[in-house]
Amino acid sequence: MSVPAKIETWQMIEPGKLMRTSIDVPDLKAGEVLVEVAGCGVCHTDVGYFYDGVPTVTKPPLTLGHEIAGRVVAGVEGLIGKEVIIPAVLPCNNCPICASGRGNRCLKQAMPGNSLGIYGGFASHIPVPAEDLCVVHDRKGLPLEFLAVVADAITSPYQAAKRANIQDGDIVVITGATGGLGVYMTQIAASMGAKEVIAIARNKEKLERSLEFGATHTISTQDKSIKDVRDEFRAYSKSKKLPSYGIKIFECTGTKIGQEISLELLTFVSKLLIVGFGTSKSEFMFSRLMAFDAEVIGTWGCPPKYYPEVLQLVLDEKIKVAPFVDIRPMSQIEDAFKASHAGNLMKRIVLTPDF
């Protein structure tokens, strides 16, 4: 554990182009630490920045990557040597939005790999503000790099579940239930007491797997229209005598089809949480929300205050991460980006530094 001469990194020098390079270790300001990266997850958002024209706040060149676990090697005295998870969204904690408890959408927030200057997780080290780091006191033998996915992939669905106020006995529907966010959304919903967790996705093999991780029923969208999916959902609800109202739907795909299915399933006093990001538009009769007294709630990131709760759920194995994580050396970043963009992965890739 020591402060390196340089930070080694895979920089996005422009969208679509990565370069292995070294950058200076910055002077740490008061309240900052330098974290030696143990692992950084490859998120759909990174791939969006890299391939799909989604702009980063810091213009390239910058290092992508915002799902980071690692060890503090310099900075705030009491933290040196600690293992930490870096929240994907670091609020300023000093503005009216933060004061209102919505720090996850603080406008001065720093997001590694986007708006934390040029620094991101696909690197040997990263300088970050220390205030909101989630310290890992005892990871019960789970390798630290597996905990990288707590930042974003698990905490974003957790924040959505909190916003939806999932309760014992709830009926939960998840579109994209087998994807990077969905595999945790099913487990979180189950851990919060949902009676039914209906997993909607295309891939039947992945849907089968979801039944071991919180889902109680699956609906494949393969070769079906939106109305087919709706009718299958209704038939299942009827067969199980489930209420036709008060459904909590979590849209985790960010795709047009995922959004349109979830809008179609909206009903009286229901909530639709938009958890996945995408750039498509959908047509919708907004007055249906009025007739249904229903809500569509967008949810961005997760306030750092929830990280310790989420970490506890992971360490208690109420949320299992190991089956959904594929550890690879960071030198394979280009292949990892390609594979993530293709979208057929069974597991989320976490890259570990091998500079």
Added chain:
Amino acid sequence: MSVPAKIETWQMIEPGKLMRTSIDVPDLKAGEVLVEVAGCGVCHTDVGYFYDGVPTVTKPPLTLGHEIAGRVVAGVEGLIGKEVIIPAVLPCNNCPICASGRGNRCLKQAMPGNSLGIYGGFASHIPVPAEDLCVVHDRKGLPLEFLAVVADAITSPYQAAKRANIQDGDIVVITGATGGLGVYMTQIAASMGAKEVIAIARNKEKLERSLEFGATHTISTQDKSIKDVRDEFRAYSKSKKLPSYGIKIFECTGTKIGQEISLELLTFVSKLLIVGFGTSKSEFMFSRLMAFDAEVIGTWGCPPKYYPEVLQLVLDEKIKVAPFVDIRPMSQIEDAFKASHAGNLMKRIVLTPDF
């Protein structure tokens, strides 16, 4: 005050056709009363049923009208002789939705002039459940028929304001601020402490009037694109140094243009309340809600528990009704429907029985 031999009424015998007729006074069940109608407001919803193909729950023939004030003439002993406002939506008070505090969207609810059998407000009398009637103890000289608009036209915006949790210092934007719901939405927002109440509508004369009733600034949409309206809003916000986040937008038009303007104004940690009803569809990038951590909340009717609060605001003149009510004899119902459908009224028409 006596029980009549027959109820006199203007029935909708089929959409687009009214007929003056008499119907039997039903046997009142336990917990029901017969109300002698003092006045019944003509709502956009009635006009939707009559002209625009919106289906009623009870198929015609039925009497329309759900904004009713009147006097109890039979039924529950303790209520006889009392002046009452009949909530536009009467929950069953005996189901999980009611138990959760969302009785305004109870699925077994009865709405006069829609789902309360054949009975509605455009009549001499109406039988209704007594449980949720709002008793008017002292109307301070305001004619009873003016209070008809408390049911729906004032309470629906009030419920929306409650759902949005309007607070001291809030920035409120209202599309359709000069319409049947909007004229009360501006006053309610101001009464709840909003610092800015920005009224958006087409008609400049009505917008001018809104400045006397809660609005702090107006934007006319006349001859402007959605982007023009947005730019004007932003320029005003900038000139007044208003925050660019946390806006509470109330869409009161139910029209495509109103909805699209309000969607365009959505920003970080903002809320859009859908208060007006219409059947048009709009295209929207739902992921914007995620990026903004923002919400779109549909709101239907109002739980009866809020009626006494709203009545008090009216009697205290924090919400003024007299300038927005046009009392006409019920025999002019056909003209009143036509005028409401044309949509150029400065005031809401309340019809008083003259059978």
